[in-house]
Amino acid sequence: xxxxxPSVISIPMLSVHPDRVNIYNDSVRLKPRKWPRPExxxxxxxxxxxxxxxxxxRRKVVKAIDYLVFLATDKKLPATAHGRNLNFKISxxxxxxxxxxxxSDNEIKEKLLNHFFIEAKKKWNVxxxxxxxxxxxxxxxxxxxxxxxxxxxxxxxxxxxxIQNKLGYVDAYQAQMLxxxxxxxxxxxxxxxxxxxxxxxKAYREGSRQDWMNxxxxxxxxxxxxxxxxxxxxxxxxxxxxxxxxKGRLWGCNYELTDLPGGRTVVDLEIEKEMxxxxxxxxxxxxxxxxxxxxxxxxxxxxxxxxxxIIREFAGxxxxxxxxNYSFDIPGG
Numbered sequence: 001x002x003x004x005x006p007s008v009i010s011i012p013m014l015s016v017h018p019d020r021v022n023i024y025n026d027s028v029r030l031k032p033r034k035w036p037r038p039e040x041x042x043x044x045x046x047x048x049x050x051x052x053x054x055x056x057x058r059r060k061v062v063k064a065i066d067y068l069v070f071l072a073t074d075k076k077l078p079a080t081a082h083g084r085n086l087n088f089k090i091s092x093x094x095x096x097x098x099x100x101x102x103x104s105d106n107e108i109k110e111k112l113l114n115h116f117f118i119e120a121k122k123k124w125n126v127x128x129x130x131x132x133x134x135x136x137x138x139x140x141x142x143x144x145x146x147x148x149x150x151x152x153x154x155x156x157x158x159x160x161x162x163i164q165n166k167l168g169y170v171d172a173y174q175a176q177m178l179x180x181x182x183x184x185x186x187x188x189x190x191x192x193x194x195x196x197x198x199x200x201x202k203a204y205r206e207g208s209r210q211d212w213m214n215x216x217x218x219x220x221x222x223x224x225x226x227x228x229x230x231x232x233x234x235x236x237x238x239x240x241x242x243x244x245x246x247k248g249r250l251w252g253c254n255y256e257l258t259d260l261p262g263g264r265t266v267v268d269l270e271i272e273k274e275m276x277x278x279x280x281x282x283x284x285x286x287x288x289x290x291x292x293x294x295x296x297x298x299x300x301x302x303x304x305x306x307x308x309x310i311i312r313e314f315a316g317x318x319x320x321x322x323x324x325n326y327s328f329d330i331p332g333g
Contacts, residue, residue, distance in 0.1 A: 014271055015262035016299065016314040017063065018070035021275070023267065024292040053238045053250060061130070061237050064257040065146065065230050068128045071324055072148040091151060092223055092233065095160050096142040098215040099172035105141050105247040108167070109133070113143055115163050117254075123159065124149045128322075130253040132237040135244030144236045157218045164217065174212040181208075256322055263314035274307035281305045303328050 010025040053061065072090045095116065101108070113131065120126040129147040136142055161170050180186060185204045187197060207215075223229055237251060265271060275295075278284070282305065284297040302311050315326040 012267040014267050015264045016310055017262045018066045021295045021297055058238055063260050064130050064253050065233055067260055069229055091147050092221040093145050094219040096217050097140045098169045098217045101140045103167055108141055112163055124151050128254055132251045133246050146233055153220050160218050161214055173215045177212040263317035265313045270309055274310050278302055278305035278307055
């Protein structure tokens with residue numbers, strides 16, 4: 001009996017990530033197509049995103065944040081004014097312009113934001129980061145940044161002020177403040193509800209002492225008391241703005257966080273056995289689509305269930321992609 005050799009076969013595959021395991025079929029073509037492929041037409045890439053992160057981009061952002069948080073090591077902050085050392089893992093900072101925006105969004109991202117990340121890598125050894133651009137009420141662009149390193153607020157401000165003054169934003173701020181307080185301290189009546197009089201006086205004295213050349217252009221958000229870091233950050237990263245249009249990219253991250261296939265392996269009998277064992281032990285939630293299944297289980301849970309082969313694939317991916325040595329302990333292994 002004769003039969004035609006199949007032109008395409010499907011191979012069951014598994015990929016491991018910091019918060020899930022994906023199971024899907026990978027198609028492999030054994031024979032070339034017998035009909036000519038239609039000529040490819042290059043379609044123009046749309047640069048209009050309506051200030052909204054697409055569903056596809058959102059999935060990329062979620063995965064990048066998962067890996068960033070997973071790879072960030074636990075550490076202690078320097079001693080505080082109260083003499084306590086606080087635990088720290090990731091930082092969430094904001095960079096703003098100190099005066100009215102005079103340059104295009106793309107020029108600011110190219111000349112200022114890019115310069116900031118170059119310096120952050122050299123000065124603070126920042127390896128993994130993700131940023132999102134937004135517009136303030138005054139129309140100025142600003143950036144929310146998630147990073148894996150501690151940056152002291154004073155160093156952060158000094159570096160960003162020096163960088164943003166490449167385009168004259170601190171000089172413009174100084175001229176504005178000198179003109180506003182020309183005859184001495186002048187209260188900002190429009191800000192009294194959010195910025196009380198005593199604090200305005202304090203800011204005026206500090207600004208005068210530094211000749212208005214060190215504006216408060218940065219902010220560091222504390223994530224110590226945030227139980228779900230990913231959900232908190234995603235609120236900022238995927239927020240849609242309708243009043244102001246941002247030109248160019250809305251978000252970005254370091255190269256290593258852009259392509260994250262995870263630890264992949266063929267689903268053979270041994271892998272299937274390990275997944276069944278993990279299911280019986282932890283009963284994780286899962287989502288079954290038409291061509292894939294997502295199982296919400298962590299590497300730590302896979303370790304505890306003895307999934308040695310699956311964990312080895314994940315550890316190998318982390319080592320190759322991030323040069324990160326993920327040590328694991330398999331019970332009875």
